[in-house]
Amino acid sequence: MKAGLRETLGERVLVGDGAMGTFLYQLGFPVGVSYEEYNLLKPDVIADVHKQYYDAGARLFETNTFSANREKLSKFGLENEVSAINKAGVAIARQAVGDDAYIVGAVGSIRAARRRNITTEQLVRNFQEQIEALLEGGADGLLLETFYDLEEMLIALRVARQLTELPVIGQFATDGGTTTNDGVGYQEAFEQLKAEGADILGFNCHSGPNGILRTMEKLKPVDGLPLSVFPNAGLPGYVDGKYVFGSKPDYVAENALKFADLGARLIGGCCGTTPEHIAAMVKALQGYTPRTDRPAADGGEAGSVQPGPAIAVIEAEKSAEAAEPSLIELVKQRHTVIVEWDTPRDLDIGKFMEGAKALQEAGVDSITMADNALAVTRMSNLPMGFLLKERLGARPLLHIACRDRNLIGTQSHLMGMHAIGLDHTLVITGDPSRFGDLPGSSSVYDMTSFEMIRLIKQLNEGIAFSGKPLKHKAKFIVAAAFNPNVKYLDKAVQRLEKKIEAGADFIMTQPVYDAKLIENVYESTKHLNVPIFIGLMPIVSEGNATFLHNEVPGIQLSEEVRKRMSGLSGEKGREMGVQIGKELLDAAMPKFNGIYIMTPMHFYDMSVQLTRYVWGKTGKMPS
Template identity: 65%
Template sequence: MTKPDLRSALAQGRLVGDGAMGTYLYQMGFPVGISYEELNLLQPDVIRGVHRRYVEAGARLIETNTFSANREKLSKYGLEGEVEAINRAGVKLAREAAGDEAYVVGAIGSIRAGKRKNVRTSRVVEALQEQIAVLLESGVDGVLLETFYDLEELMLALKLVRRAGGLPVICQFATDGTGATQDGVPLHEAFARLQEAGADVVGFNCRSGPNGILRAMEKLAVPDGLFTSVFPNAGMPDYVDGKYSFTAGPDYFGASARRFADLGVRLIGGCCGTTPEHIAAVAAALRGYEPGGAGQQLAPQPAEAAAVTVRPLAAAPAAGTARPQEPSLLDLVKQRHTVIVELDPPRDLSIDKFMAGAAALKEAKADALTLADNSMAVTRMSNLALGYLVREQVGLRPLIHIACRDRNLIGTQSHMMGLHALGIDHVLAVTGDPAKFGDLPGSSSVYDLTSFEIIRMIKQLNDGIAFSGKPLKQRAQFVVGAAFNPNVKHLDKAIQRLERKIEAGADYIMTQPVYDPALIERIAESTSHLDVPVFIGIMPLASGRNAEYLHNEVPGIQLSDEVRARMAGLEGTEGRRVGVDIAKELLDTAMRHFRGIYLITPFLAYEMSVELALYVREKASRDFHLSPLAK
């Protein structure tokens, strides 16, 4: 029996899309830095095989391997003359793999990729027209315009497809859940304008895992009569020892598919990091699906910050004047339980709530406030500037994260020299999440240094030697921390990696959040031979959905089954109350084994961290004042 056309299939029910091509080829051993689209010509059996695995997993819509097969993108590899051959081969291979079981859509990606002025509009038009013509002539069932950041470019591409023919068109934005396109158009308005211009389906792919895209869908008023689609990533990518990996497993992906279906989404597939196993889970979850309602409501947002008085900015010390020395965290942790609290810098220009949180944590007797360096590759206010304000206005020690991602060797040394001049001497060296998965995916990840090398280079400044090897007139006094992820299958191997960081010069360790008392005890046993203090990470959970997001989508975080069961279905005030209770139970175990406590604040909800910091202080004075302490 002949299957209906793609529009009719979407009108009749839900379709399962395929998963990633590029990251799947990467997992198969094909390196970064080549044209995966050229493999249509060089390795046709491989590409056909990937398509076929997705069909066998249950995908009923297959994308051609042509995402970057336009003249502009292919010119990077000297392949601008192969546009027609690569696109024709892409359609042929997908069609051979799909047979009569699945629809084939011609995949076309953004040329500007979020860099709005990097390619003239005339060149964008020429490149898109050329690719669109070849795909339509090659016999696709529809066109998929995916991973667009700006409405302007997506509208341009849609109009070019519409001029060339009447096939169904799927338009997909890359979103981080903020409610607007990168050129500032509210998503509901962008969807409406695309529908008016002839889009059959509008949705999201890439950039976010299921949780981020779900947030965007829940906030969105979809125009009547418009079908929607979602192709999330498999969570946030992790970048360790030069290799990328993704965290969200097939079971979580399948459960997320049902939640998307509850919101009325018609086409559900996967993007970066997904595999045939993820798509098989989506297909199984949607088999026999019946609508379950309008989807869950968003958890309530934290209450607005109460007014907190901060000190006026103090005058900077005169040149040559030594700043008064206060005990370092290394000194404090030898004497008593010491509390570091993380508070993320704002994504906005307003710092009122952040500073209110810093003041409240100072009042709760936190020993240091640690500030991430554009965590998850999302643009935030400079942690150097905020750290200075926290110290001068609030009187709380700042501990600044330094990511390898954002600065080359020149910028990193310059940054460290600035910290030295400001008297900020406690830092944490981290690799940093890859830029392409943040809110400005057109930006570059630098990675001139590994986390081991950046530790070594910072300590070199303490010896009065610049990164270039030249002597400096002064010596820095940086106390350098290293990050440690204990939420791994082989803890012994993670400990070996940690030992290498200590050999490179790390003075203390800060762990990813831990949610299992038994694991805290294993960490204590496994690190007992180390001669540097360990600050054990504890992050209170805000809701059941927050728990599932962290467990499935964020690299380096893993929740125990017991914690996930306790948080399941909890939202709002009740979710936060139980989240704090769980954190206190974890602190009961952690404080028996570690003097260093690292509290991580979710969603700038500093009230939760204030309660936990006070709990540590009270418990320490009550239970540990006469007791011997672990390291």
């Protein structure tokens, strides 16, 4: 007879299962349906997934009920099936695995980081209805997962505690920060939740191992509170019409040991993880003895944004309105440098303007700004581009994502750009919304990047997306993105050729960290009739290198680069990152006139140094 869940976690690390929804997606089941309804329609499919995780070594299983509440099920006309779906979820899991496994009823956030018009009373009713069904079905405990607000977690926990004394696990979604979405520090949130009766607390979803590690490193142990960790398999990329997660099983397994050292006693996987990831975790944790001490935090530098001092908004003289050559004209004449500089995630533009001024003084030819990269909400690049042009005389290049705007919003955005004289843009697909900081938001994708390029060029002909005349012609210069960090470069180039056929004027690549790959990119693309800006992003630390290589779609670091960054952080890490960047520039500049530098974590001085290195090699800085 197996011990109780509380007792087991007091003695050893228990491995949980992996993803359900994304695994079903990988198996070919369609999106846009209720996977929870499969408990009734396809119970054999759900049972088989549980069985695969059991065979991989998992011994704690979440029921397939994450969104099985009245609010979420009503979108599919299933609001009257709440009880049946939840009870079936417990029964399927129980029958699919051995007697040595624990079955916990999965209860997901209803607000999902959005306030919307859902009252506390509605939340209580929804949680009560679902939890009652899970308990009637015979669950060994409850898992409240992917919560963003302490307020909502407390509501769900209080409902659970009114209904049962069984163990309750609570998990927040984090991107590496220190607070919940409603502004409460995780340390305080954990203490409040423990006082309200939570048995196990931790994190899942929203980020891969790196983000959760950074959050855990900032926490102090709460007496008698085991931690639970279920990370994603890195960040998802959108490749050939499918979502693909980049973290390999061995990487996730290595981080499972780090989680255990930080106090995690329940470790599993969330989005993108598979039975192979869980099997690797089980192997890594075999024989693991829980530590009584705790390793010191490393400063949380990997993948994080370091805050800078607030400064007054910089005032600069308005630049003359004289016509200037486009980036296309410049890059045909000389080396040309574009630097990416992220807009703020808050309402303070001081640091942003300070960095932009430093980049402008270093002689960059254009400052480019992402469009909510990684689906994380930032200040709109449209007004920030206007400020850079008006106050600093800079040339802004705005990214525009297919994800966030429908056809109406996209044309409106572009018309606004035209009105204020911002005529350079980079078209991207955009990372899926569900993996950003507002996962309840919708990914629009009214058009592909190919279609958007064509439609922007249609504006240049004075024709609206609808086909109606616009009275004037726009003058957009359109860039397209290119990821050379792929197994089959020739296929990626074929896709790139289609973007050029659609009207792309020049190309900007994902960061490259290998001189040999730079050579391969040159040889594979030299037949193209448009300029290519080769992408470089300096690394700031070993942790940052690990994060980029394992979790960020479209980025691969060479083994040599990772070895050189080993053990480095802080100033020494950034110094090595700049040195590696200079060596990559040495390899790139003889082949490419276009240089695209991506500023890491707001360390704009690194981009300044690399920009000045370019001008040092060419013997002059542009006037």
